Amino acid sequence: MAQYFSILLVLITLGTGLVWALDRYFLAPRRREALARAEVSTTGGLDEESREKLLAEPGFVESCRGAFPVIAAVLVLRSFLYEPFQIPSGSMMPTLLVGDFILVEKFAYGIKDPVWRKEMVATGKPKRGDIIVFKYPEDPSVDFIKRVVGLPGDKIIYRNKQLYIQPACPEGQKDCPTLTKIGSVDKGQGQYFLGNFALDRRTETLGEVEHDILVNPAFPDRAGDYYQQAGTRRDEWIVPQGQYFAMGDNRDNSRDSRFWGFVPEQNLVGRAVFIWMSFEMDRQPDSWLPSWVPTGVRFGRLGPIH
Structure with missing residues (x-):
């Protein structure tokens, strides 16, 4: 659309x-x-x-x-x-919530023509930890929003709800980066739920970006549904050149690169930078108003996105 x-x-x-x-x-x-x-x-x-x-x-x-x-x-x-977008799902919770209206910086990853989306001026590349909007590789008519986890050449492992990254080794460098477990700090349960299950909230650091993620301890990894890259194990990926590995912050409620592969550079739309409006969308089924009518405004959420 x-x-x-x-x-x-x-x-x-x-x-x-x-x-x-x-x-x-x-x-x-x-x-x-x-x-x-x-x-x-x-x-x-x-x-x-x-x-x-x-x-x-x-x-x-x-x-x-x-x-x-x-x-x-x-x-x-x-x-x-800048282009406005609305968050339609909970895949980026707790960073972005359903009902958030965000601004996406269109010139962050190159200035492109609005019809054929060919790059006219190069302005930069995604960094690890950026929240990006992109054309869904399996259906480019749909816009997705996820966080950049893997850069070109990186090795990514997601196993037992734990993320591991081995950054790409620059050509000619002798001391290459090793596989690193991405540490997280447990912030407890009780604020977010999936049905009756309380989700773990953890603080994770990707590159220079510190952000919160949600993990469902009662939900098993769906490794059997993961995208199988040739030459790697089911839960391991090596990011090809010119592509990126993206994941949702709501790790057990996000269909992302783990399931469909990589984000080509030409699919990038821009970087999410600001929440300019946030509506509460928790209308009860017995309400006489339609479900799309907001129940309130979350003024405290307005501001830059991290």
Whole structure:
């Protein structure tokens, strides 16, 4: 849907811009010429009402002239700077909750054209720990949001709910990084639940980013459903060049790279940077209002995303 909206926005911008340009450089001069001829041929000149009538823009031209700069500004802002997204699921809890509205920095990983998504200007690459929005590799019409865990060349292991990372070894370096267990600090249970099961909340550090994750101790690893990369064990992956390994912070309630593989660089949309609105969405089934109507505003959640 987002891709279709981008195409529609481009078409509307081009359409209104062409009408505006056609009027300014072709139709408006013709109206002025018609006014000049009418004034020459009329004894005593034209009255003000007649002059305004001859110079008046057609209604659709006036509408396009007024809409074009607004739509063009929206296109530039949404395509190259920041785009709003809504969090639809709990896969990134506790960092992002259902009902959070976020801004995604579109220029963080390259400036791309809004239709074919080809990179025009390189601006940077994802870092370990970044929260990224990307086109779901199995269905590019769907936007996903996850956290970058593995960079190109990294070895990733997720076993018994524990994450291990062996960073890529730069070419020519003799002392290569070793496989490291990603440490976490237990923050207890009781704040988040999956059904009747209390989830463990832990603080984890990826690169320079410290963030919280959720783990369900009652839920077994689904290693049998993991993506099987050729030449590795079921719960091990080596990130190919130009691709990334992404996981949800809600580790047992996230369909991520463990299940479908890697995120190609060309699928990147941008980096999630700010929560600009957060609605509580806990309406009870017996409420007379639709479930999509918010029950409150979580002002305390507004601010930068980590």
